[in-house]
Amino acid sequence: MPFNPEEISIRRITVALDCSPHSRASLEAAAVIAGALHAELSGIFVEDINLIRVAELPFSEEIHLHTARSEHLDPERVMRLLRLQSRQALALLTETAERFGIPHSFRTIRGPVPAEIIAAALEGDLLALGRTGRTLTCRKGLGTTAKQAVREAKTHLLIAHSGFQPARPLLVLYDRSKAARLALRTSAGIAGGRGALHVLLLAGNEREAKTMREEAESVAAGAKRGIEFHVIPWTDSEMLSQCIRMIGPGLLVLGDEMEAIGKETVHRLIDRLAYPVLLVKTPA
C-alpha cells in the first residue's frame, strides 16, 4: 500500500505546558512530530483553579517540602507565580516552534487542570503532555493529569518523559489490529527519513509472524528507511516491558485498542515505561 500522509490525521497538536522538565520534553517531542507531519502547535497553560482556591481559603497553609515548615499561602503570590509560569510557557513554545519553523498559538485557561487539558485537546488531533507535572516528590508512574488523559482523552496522546532523544529509534507494537495499523502508519510518517523504525510483532508463532511482517511492511511502505522487525510471543506487560527496554526506543508508539493486548495492558505499559509514548486512538 503506498504511503499517503493524508491518512495521518494529525494537523494540530495541543501541548500542555507547565514548564516542568517533562512538559519541556513533551514540547520538544511534539515539535519533532509536528515538523514531520506538517502540523501546527497549540500551547495551553492551565492556571490551577484548585491552587487559587486553596490560596484564598482563610486557613490555607503551605507545607514546605524540604523544611516541613508551614506558612500561610498568599493568594497574590500564587497569582503572580501562575502569571510568571504562563509567560515562561509562552516563551518556551515560541522558541521551540521557531526553531522547528512550525506555526504556533498559545492561550492560558483557568480551571481544573486535567479537565481543562482534556477539553482543550478536543480542538486538536494530538495532545502532548508530560508524564508528571511540577512535583517536588519522586513519582514513579504517571501523574494525575496524564493518567486521566490516558483514560479519557479522545485524541491521540503523546506522553513525554524528560530526556527525550529524537535520534533514537521509533518502536511500534503491531498485532494486525486496526489500532496497530494506524499506529504503524503514523510511526512511518513520523520516522520519515530521520530515524530507524523498529516493529515489535506480537505473534504467537512463526507463521503468524511471517504474515504479520508482510502486512506490516505493506502498511509502513512509506517509511523511507529500513524497518527492523522483532518478534515476541508474549503479551503480558512484564515481558513486553523487558523487550521494549532492550530496544530502548526514543518514542514508543502504541494503539489504544489492540487485539493482542488489552487496553489495561497498554495503560500499564505507559505507566511503567519511562519512555515517551505516542498513544494512537482509534477513530470511532
Added chain:
Amino acid sequence: MPVPEPLGHEKLYNRCDPAEFSFESTAELDEKVTISGQDRAWQAIRFSVGMKQDGFNLFALGPSGTGKQTAIEHYLREKAPDEPVPDDWCYVYNFETPRQPKAITLPAGKACEFSRDMNGLLEALFTIIPAAFSSEEYQEQEKTIKERFEERQGGAIEELEKKASENNIALIRTPSGFAFAPLRKGEVLNSEAFMRLKQGERERIEKQIETLKEALQSIMVQIPKWQRESQEKLKELNRQVATFAVKPLFEELKETHREHTAVLDYLDTAEKDVVENFIRFLEKEPQPQEVPTGMADIRSSGKSRLFNRYRVNVVIDNSKNGGAPVISEDKPSSQNLVGDIEHLAQMGTLITDFTLIKPGALHRANGGYLILDARRLLQEPLAYEALKKAIRTRQIRIESLAQLYGMASTVSLDPEPIPLDVKIVLTGERRLYYLLSAYDPDFSELFKVAADFDDDMERTAENRRSYANFMATIARRENLRHLDRSAVARIIEYGSQLAGDSSKLSTHLQSVTDLIHESDYHAGENGRELIVQEDVERAIEARRFRAGRIPGKIREAFLQNTILIDTQNEKTGQINGLSVYILGDQAFGKPSRITARIKMGKGEVIDIEREVEMGGPIHSKGVMILSGYLGSLYGREQPLSLSATLVFEQSYSGVEGDSASSAELYALLSAVSGVPLRQSFAVTGSVNQYGEVQAIGGVNEKIEGFFDLCRERGLTGTQGVLIPASNVRNLMLREDVVRAAAEGAFSIYPVTHIDEGVEILTGRPAGSLREDGTYPDDTIHGLAVARLRTMAEKQKAFNEPDR
C-alpha cells in the same frame, strides 16, 4: 774563581729522538690511555673509590686542562661494570597524604615493568568498571534501591492523600510544597463556599486539615532519612560491584609483584581508591589534544590528573646499566643535582603532581659515581649547599628553590626522600680546594680524599710512550690525521717546553690536544696523510706569530730607541736585566735597563721602585738582600759611606719578583768599582746574601726575548745571557737560539756566584779576599774597596772640618 764556559748547544734543548719509537705513526698504537706519572693522584683515587665509609669523597685538584675529569671518568667507567647494578626508583601517589608522594625501590628493570603494569591496569579499569556498572544485574539492583525510596516516599504521601480524600480533603501541590483544602464534588471549595459552611463544620475541617498537616510534616521529616538510607544502600552496592570488578585485576598485579612489599602496600591502597572513585571511570575520557609544552590540556586536565594518581613515575631506570652508574653533570645546578618538581600552566595557575617530579644527577648516580666540576658547582646558587646536605644526610630530598625562597606561593609537593649511596668526585683547581678547605668547615668532613694532579711528570721513556698513546687517542677520537714519529717527538719536546723543564713533560693535555688540532690543519694545508714534524713546527710558529703583536711592538720600540737598551757598548752602573710578561696564555721575555748610581751616604741602597710604590715586596726583599751582601763584602773593616740608587729605567708599571736582583748587584758593583759592564749581555737570576746566584722562572722566554732583540740588531758573537746554573735543566730554547749558540753567535753562561758573572760582564776578575783581609788592587772588589775607602775618608773629612 774560574769563569764558566758558555753552554754547549746540546744543553739548551733536550731533543727527543724519533728513532726511539718503534712505530712509524700513531695509527699503529692502541687506544688505551694510560696517563702515568700521576702516581700520587691515582693512589688517592683508588683509595677514595675503595673506601665505603661516609665522607671519603674525592676532590681531584690540579690545573685545568690536565685531563683530570677525563682520566677519572675513564677509570670509573672501566671499574663500574664489575660493581652491582643499583635498584630502580619510582614515585607513586600517596593516597593518604597526596602532598607527599611515596618513593618505591625495585630491582633494576622492575620499575618500568611496574609502571607498564599500572598503565595496563588503568586502561583495563576503563573497560571493566563501565562494563560492570552497565550490566543488567547492576542496573536492576540500582533501580530497585531507587524505586524502594520512591515507593516509600510516594507511598507515604499517597496514603496520606488517600486518607485526606476519605474526609473530602485534597492534597494540593503548591509551588514549594503541599497544602490541604476541603473538597466538594471533586473540586476545592472556594472561600465563599467555605464561609457559608456552619461554624462547627468549618472547625471540623480545619481540625482535620491541622491533623493531616502534622502527619505530612512528620512524613517530610522522614524523607531525608529515607534518602540517606537509600544512598547508603546504593553506595554499598556500588562498592561491592566495583570491588568485584577490579579485584581480579589487582590480584593479578599483586601476584606479579608479590616479592615487593612496598608495591603490594601501594596496590592495596590504590585498589581501595579505585573502588571509592569508580564513578570517574564511568565518564568518557576525552581524547588528548596537542597543547604547548608546559601547559596543561584544559579539557582533559582535571580528569587526566585524577587518573595520574594510578600511574608510576619512574625516576630511575637502571635496566640498561651494566653496573654502577658513572654520571658526569655539566650543569650542576641545585635542580639538576637533587631533582625538581615541575609545574604546568593551567588557566594562569601552576599545577603539579608527582608525575612531574624530575630526577637529578644524584638520583641517576645513586649506587655509583657522580663527577662534578667544582667551579661550576660553586657558581650555581645553592647547588653546593644542596650537594653537601644530600651527602651529609645520605638522602636526596627534592626541594624547589622557588618554594624555599617564597617566589612561588602555590602548594607544592614534598616527595619522600630517597636514600643516597654515591661517591662524589669533584674536580677543580688547587686554589678552589685550598679555599674550600680553609673556609668551609664541612668540606674536609665530606671530601676527605684529595687527588693532587701534578702539573708535569718526568720525561721518562714510559711517559714519552704514554704521550704518544695519548696523541693516538686524540687523533682517533677527534678524527684527525695520525702523527708520524717525528711529529710525536716534536710534541714531546713541546711538552717539555710547556713544563718549562727539559726533564719533564707537561700534564696540561688540553694544550697538547690543541697543538695536535692545529698541526692537523697545517698537514691538511700541505696535503699530507700524516702530521709530520714540520706541521707541528708550523703550528707552534703560527701560534707564536698570532700572539706576537705586543712583543713585536716592544721590539720595535727597542730598535727605534724609544726604549733604550744597549746591546753593544760598555757602561758603568748600567746593565740589561730580563723580565717575563704573561698575557693570556702567552709568555714572552723583555730586556730592561737597570742602572745604579752612587753618592756619599750612610750605606743604604735606595730602591726607587719601592720609593714610588711601584715595586712589589719580593722585589724590595731582593734589593735589601743586596744591601746585606754589600755590607758583608765591603763593610766589615770600614763603614759604607755611600748611598746607592737603583732603578728599572723606562718602567711604567710595577716590578715584582727577585729575578733581577743579580743584575741589580752587577750594576751596583760596577757603579762602586767604576768598571763598566758589557752591554752585550743580559742577566737574570736572584742572589742571596752570600752572592750565590739562585734559580728563577721563565728562563727560556727571557733568553729568547733578549736573543730576538740582538738578532734584529745583528748578532755579533759577543752577545749572550747570564743565567743561574741551576736553571740549565729548564732550558728548552727555540731552534734559532740553539742554532746561534752552536754557531758561537750567541752565548748562554751558567752562573753560580756573583763573582763569576762580574768577570764575564767586565772582563776583570772579581777578586778573592786575601789573608790580610784585602782584595787585589786591579780586581772589581779591590777597586770597589778603594773607592769606598776614598768616599769614607771624604765623608769623615767633611763631617770633621775643624780637625
